[in-house]
Amino acid sequence: xxxxxxxxxxxxxxxxxxxxxxxxQAFAHAGDRAHIMIxxxxxxxxxxxxxxxxxxxxxxxxPPGPLERRIGRRAxxxxxxxxxxxxxxxxCLMLVLFLIYVGMAGSRDPLSxxxxxxxxxxxxxxxxxxxxxFGNFWWWINPLYAPWRVVAxxxxxxxxxxxxxxxxGYWPAIVLFACFAWFELIYPAPDDPERLALVLAVYLAANIxxxxxxxxxxxTRRGECLSVFLGMIARMGVIEAAEPEAGRxxxxxxxxxxxxxxxxxxxxxxxxxxxxxxxxxxxxGLLLTFFWLSTIGINPLEFPGRTDVMVPNTVGLVASFALLxxxxxxxxxxxxxxxxPKVPFAEAAGRLVWSIIPISLxxxxxxxxxxxxxxxQYALAALSDPLMKGWDLFGTAGMHVQAxxxxxxxxxxxxxxxxxxxxxxxHLVAIAMAHVIAFQIHGDARKAALSQIGLAxxxxxxxxxxxxxxxxxxx
Numbered sequence: 427x428x429x430x431x432x433x434x435x436x437x438x439x440x441x442x443x444x445x446x447x448x449x450x451q452a453f454a455h456a457g458d459r460a461h462i463m464i465x466x467x468x469x470x471x472x473x474x475x476x477x478x479x480x481x482x483x484x485x486x487x488x489p490p491g492p493l494e495r496r497i498g499r500r501a502x503x504x505x506x507x508x509x510x511x512x513x514x515x516x517x518c519l520m521l522v523l524f525l526i527y528v529g530m531a532g533s534r535d536p537l538s539x540x541x542x543x544x545x546x547x548x549x550x551x552x553x554x555x556x557x558x559x560f561g562n563f564w565w566w567i568n569p570l571y572a573p574w575r576v577v578a579x580x581x582x583x584x585x586x587x588x589x590x591x592x593x594x595g596y597w598p599a600i601v602l603f604a605c606f607a608w609f610e611l612i613y614p615a616p617d618d619p620e621r622l623a624l625v626l627a628v629y630l631a632a633n634i635x636x637x638x639x640x641x642x643x644x645x646t647r648r649g650e651c652l653s654v655f656l657g658m659i660a661r662m663g664v665i666e667a668a669e670p671e672a673g674r675x676x677x678x679x680x681x682x683x684x685x686x687x688x689x690x691x692x693x694x695x696x697x698x699x700x701x702x703x704x705x706x707x708x709x710x711g712l713l714l715t716f717f718w719l720s721t722i723g724i725n726p727l728e729f730p731g732r733t734d735v736m737v738p739n740t741v742g743l744v745a746s747f748a749l750l751x752x753x754x755x756x757x758x759x760x761x762x763x764x765x766x767p768k769v770p771f772a773e774a775a776g777r778l779v780w781s782i783i784p785i786s787l788x789x790x791x792x793x794x795x796x797x798x799x800x801x802x803q804y805a806l807a808a809l810s811d812p813l814m815k816g817w818d819l820f821g822t823a824g825m826h827v828q829a830x831x832x833x834x835x836x837x838x839x840x841x842x843x844x845x846x847x848x849x850x851x852x853h854l855v856a857i858a859m860a861h862v863i864a865f866q867i868h869g870d871a872r873k874a875a876l877s878q879i880g881l882a883x884x885x886x887x888x889x890x891x892x893x894x895x896x897x898x899x900x901x
Contacts (some may be wrong), residue, residue: 453611466842467897473846474890477853481882485875490865493858495685499668500678501825508670512575512901519569522630528812529623536617540812543805545622546610549793552802557656558787561663561767564656569630570646574637575726586641595695596648600702603651607706611713612739614732655703661685661780662787662855683784687862691776700779702755702784705747708888711793712746713739719901726901733856734776753887756778757880761864765877777867781860785885788852789892792845805828853889857882 483650510655529541536542556563578584590598600759609625610616637645662683668676692700705797712718720736724730732739767774803825812824817823860881864874 463898464899473850473893474886476850477886477889480850480854481857481886484854484861485878485882488858488861490861490871490874494687494862494865497681497684497858497862500680502679504677505674506667506677508675508900510671512572514567515569515571515575519572521655522569522626524570526623526627527631529619529626532619532812533814534619536619536694538808538814539802541619541626541807542617542622543801543808545626546617546800547797548805550610551790551798552581554659555787555791555798556654557660558662558783558790559664560662561665561667562657564653564660565667568646568653570637570650570653571642572631573634574642577638578642580830583637584641586644587639588642590640590648594648594691596654598649599651599654599694600695600699602649603655603699603702604707607743608740611706611710611743611848612732612736613734634691638859641721642705649654651699654699658700658703659783659787661689662783663852665816681787683859685864686859689777689780692779694772697754697775697779698751700782700786701751702747704782704789705750706743707786707790708750708895709743711789711892713742714900715898716901717897717898727898729901753884754782757884760880762875764879765864765868765873768873774867774877777863778860781856781863782885784852784855784859784887784894785888788848792848792892792896795841795845800827800829802861822893846893847894849889849896853885856885860885 428476428500494892525544528539532539532541553564575584603767615621631651633645636649639645641648647657655738656657657864663685664679666678666680666685714729719726719729719735722742724735755775758778759771762768762771762774804827806822808819810820811817812819857878860876865871867892868874868877
């Protein structure tokens with residue numbers, strides 16, 4: 427009870443900041459400004475057929491034992507010093523504080539002020555992809571680490587003031603990520619620099635206090651939602667870094683997704699967090715489609731603005747999480763019944779939920795790719811003149827944004843193939859990782875394949891659903 431009481435002030439502050447600063451004008455969030463590149467129906471149908479075929483091949487023809495041994499191999503071992511973590515965190519903290527100041531004092535135009543561009547494009551899109559491809563880069567630059575180290579030095583001890591109870595699991599991270607998702611997708615003005623700066627300042631301060639109270643490692647592992655999310659996504663990366671030893675970190679190369687197969691089972695709250703992250707990105711792709719708008723009674727050609735759809739979109743966000751969670755746990759339960767339970771249901775679900783990370787990552791890539799390519803250019807220009815004073819700090823202030831990078835017949839054809847190819851590749855990795863994890867659970871190839879029938883069907887559905895979202899007309 428004491429822990430919950432200590433957490434409540436931070437949550438109340440965040441909620442109050444959002445409610446008291448009700449919008450007088452509505453800005454869309456980053457992805458809404460990107461060019462909409464509708465995937466042709468042929469790609470959608472072909473991608474679905476390939477997903478079904480790959481699922482059958484992996485489950486029926488690929489022996490999980492040799493596959494497990496293959497992905498268990500590591501290469502290129504070397505050591506890195508851990509000391510750059512402090513200056514890396516300090517630099518990131520200074521950058522965040524500067525962006526908060528720019529958000530307060532700079533232009534109210536979201537395309538000229540670097541704060542919304544850095545948060546929604548560089549951080550939320552770019553850093554997530556960087557984590558998923560390479561590994562846990564966030565470990566080196568998390569802005570919460572340096573202030574925690576300073577406070578710990580002043581206190582004379584890095585020990586937490588209160589031990590975060592294990593029974594809380596990942597629920598603090600779930601609550602914070604739900605608030606983050608609601609602000610990004612539902613709140614009418616997530617791109618307004620001044621309001622975004624206020625929310626970011628409150629979030630940063632509250633989480634610095636939380637690291638002091640509960641300890642940095644434990645709070646960033648189960649409480650601070652962005653660190654939790656980025657840490658989980660990093661398990662897809664090809665760089666594996668061990669915990670520091672004597673001021674050094676052992677670093678090795680591995681297969682994409684190999685760290686997923688070696689991950690410890692998550693508690694049910696951890697599984698729920700991953701499912702929330704996936705459902706959020708999926709709902710982001712759904713909420714502006716003609717299908718969703720017509721479902722909630724909105725004419726897609728006369729979109730009234732985000733303020734008028736806050737209630738149905740909030741319901742949709744919650745429903746998407748509930749539906750995905752129900753489908754996932756039902757799929758695991760069916761598979762365990764077919765194969766014969768070997769471990770408790772919670773453990774099986776906690777291990778198999780890791781296998782959805784590849785699908786989550788590639789859909790994140792495919793959905794936000796046009797925003798990253800176009801708005802990343804706006805970010806470069808805005809960073810050179812953050813306060814609109816005629817500066818040109820990096821020589822990019824006058825750059826002309828090239829929207830043609832995603833337009834034109836040839837560019838569009840390449841773009842479509844990248845999107846569809848990424849979705850299919852992510853599906854293949856997800857099926858393979860789930861196959862290996864099931865073999866580790868059951869110790870038998872036949873039982874592993876049986877246990878994957880329900881989950882494989884869910885993955886096929888979600889892959890087809892992702893392709894359908896990319897091919898659906900959007901307002």
